[in-house]
Amino acid sequence: MTTKLDLTTSDPFGVQNLPYGVFTHGGHTRVGVRLDNSVLDVCSVPDAPFADAWATPSLNAFLALGRESWTTARTWLQDLVGDGDERPTIEQHLIPLADVQMEMPLVVGDYVDFYASEHHATNVGRIFRPDSEPLTPNWKHLPIGYHGRSGTVVVSGTDIVRPSGQRKPPTEPTPVFGPSVRLDIEAELGFVVGGAPSRLGEPVSLAEADDHLFGVVLLNDWSARDIQAWEYVPLGPFLGKSFATTISPWVVTMDALRAARVPLLGQDPEPLPYLRGEPTDDGASTAYGLDIDYEVEWNGTVVSRPPYRTMYWSPAQMLAHLTVNGATIRPGDLFGSGTISGPEKAQRGSFLELSWSGQEPIRLDDGSTRAFLEDGDTVVLRAVAPGPDGAVIGLGECTGTITPAR
Ligand SMILES: O=C(O)/C=C/C(=O)CC(=O)CC(=O)O
Ligand SMILES: [Ca+2]
Ligand SMILES: [Mg+2]
Secondary structure, three states: OOOOOOOOOOOOOOOOOOOEEEEEEOOEEEEEEEEOOEEEOHHHOOOOOOHHHHOOOOOHHHHHHOHHHHHHHHHHHHHHHHOHHHHHHHHOOEEEHHHOEEOOOOOOOOEEEEOOOHHHHHHHHHHHOOOOOOOOOOOOOOOOEEEOOHHHEEEOOOOEEOOEEEEOOOOOOOOEEEEOOOEEOOEEEEEEEOOOOOOOOOOOOOOOHHHOEEEEEEEEOOEEHHHHHHHOOOOOOOHHHHOOEEEOOOEEEOOOOHHHEEEOOOOOOOOOHHHOOOEOOOOOEOOEEEOOEEEEEEOOEEEEOOEHHHOOOOHHHHHHHHHOOOOOOOOOOEEEOOOOOOOOHHHOOOHHHHOOOOOOOEEOOOOOEEOOOOOOOEEEEEEEEEOHHHOEEEEEEEEEEEEOOO
């Protein structure tokens, strides 16, 4: 598995994609739209419809405007760049990617991480709880999640300091303190929430979810498995995951992923009514999956290709569940899908699973073997989705390098 995702067939950042990000150029940080290998400096284009929101150093103001404005913006952008004839007029507003610094695309409000892959949950259950059923009794009735730490969500390229904490090796009677020796990744998709804030006590239904789902980022939920295994009973992940979560700089809109919508593979038992998909005008379902192909690269070797289409719970179901108790959502909230693992070994989205807790080390192209991350290691997540008329929608890259514990 050494080939890269094939992006040669068409341009993954063409007129069908147009993802949003935040960049710094000339000492000024603002919203931009990616076009090929340039950033379109949207707020500098004459008559740009949302120039005030785009002139700010985060996507939050634009996220708050809601779906109607997002559609207006997309139509304006596609008119602007869609026809080659227009390119001379926008040329002066395009800045080469190499000349800009990409920043965190949003100020993250609340951050929740789900657990929506049946294959991942089954694998982790087998590894962490070998004496129990791998899937807990609630797993197929609700999308399990936990509240994460929004303040430590960082943009791709940020170094990740190895966390220290308590762990209890099975051979020791009491815990020890020190740098994690089982540092791992989780390849996930992150969903960026927008639209008007919901009201306390009022759930967001499955049918309303699309008004709040603005777009997606690649997300790496760095996980210290030794810290996690000792601390997580009974309240779930805490310091083993809160030290850092990396997201990609480009937010690919749900509009750009329209052609990538696919039916879920099937839910049995049927979920409770508030989680049940309803038919939409185009004959699809409000509970749809996404046909996104990932690759996970470790020090230059592609070690896995997780397929997002195999996820059990849909994005809209996760959002409906997250608000069903009346908890509010606000523009800038972020939720992770949970680790993406497909049914095959070479489709697992964490090194815990790929190395089966260290028992089956992974061989890299440089001849070395690994089970967990070493200092200096670099992980890159990439993904693509199908666009309309054979176009490819790139989700870009999400990368991080491990630096020694402090
Ligand atoms: O099953 C467990 O005890 C732990 C599971 C995880 O670490 C996974 C997690 O963070 C959710 C996910 O990414 O799927
Ligand atoms: Ca996770
Ligand atoms: Mg994390």
